[in-house]
Amino acid sequence: MADSYTPVEGGGSLLLAWQIKNKKVLIVGGGNVAAQRIVSVKIGDAQVIVVAPESGLHHEVKQRIDHGEVTWRNRTFQDADLEQEGGVDMVLTALDDHEESLRIGHLCRQKRIPVNVADVPDMCDFYFMSQHRDGPLQIAVSTNGRGPKLSNMIRTTVAQALPPNAGDMVYYMGELRAKVRQWEPKIEQSAKRMGWVTKVCEAWGLHGMARWTDAAAKDSTLVDGLKPYFDSNQVPTLEMVLP
Numbered sequence: 001m002a003d004s005y006t007p008v009e010g011g012g013s014l015l016l017a018w019q020i021k022n023k024k025v026l027i028v029g030g031g032n033v034a035a036q037r038i039v040s041v042k043i044g045d046a047q048v049i050v051v052a053p054e055s056g057l058h059h060e061v062k063q064r065i066d067h068g069e070v071t072w073r074n075r076t077f078q079d080a081d082l083e084q085e086g087g088v089d090m091v092l093t094a095l096d097d098h099e100e101s102l103r104i105g106h107l108c109r110q111k112r113i114p115v116n117v118a119d120v121p122d123m124c125d126f127y128f129m130s131q132h133r134d135g136p137l138q139i140a141v142s143t144n145g146r147g148p149k150l151s152n153m154i155r156t157t158v159a160q161a162l163p164p165n166a167g168d169m170v171y172y173m174g175e176l177r178a179k180v181r182q183w184e185p186k187i188e189q190s191a192k193r194m195g196w197v198t199k200v201c202e203a204w205g206l207h208g209m210a211r212w213t214d215a216a217a218k219d220s221t222l223v224d225g226l227k228p229y230f231d232s233n234q235v236p237t238l239e240m241v242l243p
């Protein structure tokens, strides 16, 4: 046991990968910011309700309404929007009416509905982050409200440092992980499974896994060739398993 653990540095945010699939997200406003918010929450397969009068709709928002990607209430916000059809799980305001935006923020706080109020960090229960998306890979950067443009630049720099097939790599290494669970389904063997997968990741490295990915994408049976190595708890070099 350590005499003293590293002190925790507070003042940050709790970063989570929020599972919002089929949850109801109310977006108030239908302009520029709303258009971006819709994309952010639809990535998580949320059910989106937009409340905004037709006169102020951004063409992207209009298109998503026309395509049935979001539900639309063609009017200004009413307090009852927070209660209708069993209530909502999250609210995002994207209005050009600052006072009304703040009022909605306070209402959500009263009702304990998580809320993001565009342009008013103090009223946000959570901030959005600058995001890189590549299939199952998501990388998000926060500066905790200090510099959104800086978030964007750091995110771009991080993404550029990755192998170009990083998203596929996450996908195919996930396939390998699923295979290992099939090979050794017993829950008490979890430590063996995790230990072997970790050793493979470390031995191959990111660039090795990227090479594996290109080969596995061409030949779906390749993964089965790893089973004897798993069974004997050995980690093969790529040369031993690539065609």
Ligand SMILES: C[C@@]1(CC(=O)O)C2=NC(=C\c3[nH]c(c(CCC(=O)O)c3CC(=O)O)Cc3[nH]c(c(CC(=O)O)c3CCC(=O)O)/C=C3\N/C(=C\2)[C@@H](CCC(=O)O)[C@]3(C)CC(=O)O)/[C@H]1CCC(=O)O
Residues within 6 Å of the ligand: 036, 037, 040, 116, 118, 119, 120, 121, 124, 126, 127, 128, 129, 130, 131, 141, 142, 143, 144, 145, 146, 147, 148, 149, 150, 151, 152, 155
């Ligand atoms: C990540 C991203 C996600 C998204 O919004 O989707 C995002 N802002 C993005 C872009 C961006 N926003 C703004 C600019 C102009 C340049 C600049 O101001 O720097 C740029 C740059 C650009 O457009 O390139 C204006 C702005 N933003 C906020 C304020 C209010 C304030 O600061 O008080 C003002 C008005 C400032 C003023 O008027 O002076 C506040 C917030 N913006 C946040 C997120 C949260 C903190 C994120 C963090 O800490 O990193 C937070 C706190 C709340 C929130 O919105 O959740 C997205 C990156 C998109 C990408 O990656 O491409």
Ligand SMILES: NC(=O)c1ccc[n+]([C@@H]2O[C@H](COP(=O)([O-])OP(=O)(O)OC[C@H]3O[C@@H](n4cnc5c(N)ncnc54)[C@H](O)[C@@H]3O)[C@@H](O)[C@H]2O)c1
Residues within 6 Å of the ligand: 028, 029, 030, 031, 032, 033, 034, 051, 052, 053, 055, 056, 057, 058, 075, 076, 077, 094, 095, 096, 097, 098, 100, 118, 119
């Ligand atoms: N545009 C940006 O890049 C940006 C970036 C950060 C923050 N913001 C802030 O976010 C807010 C929204 O910006 P925007 O560019 O999307 O504005 P916008 O003018 O494009 O859109 C505002 C939308 O709100 C709707 N609206 C107004 N009152 C409403 C009400 N009572 N109920 C429902 N809908 C209502 C309008 O009809 C319109 O659809 C502003 O406060 C802005 O300062 C904008």
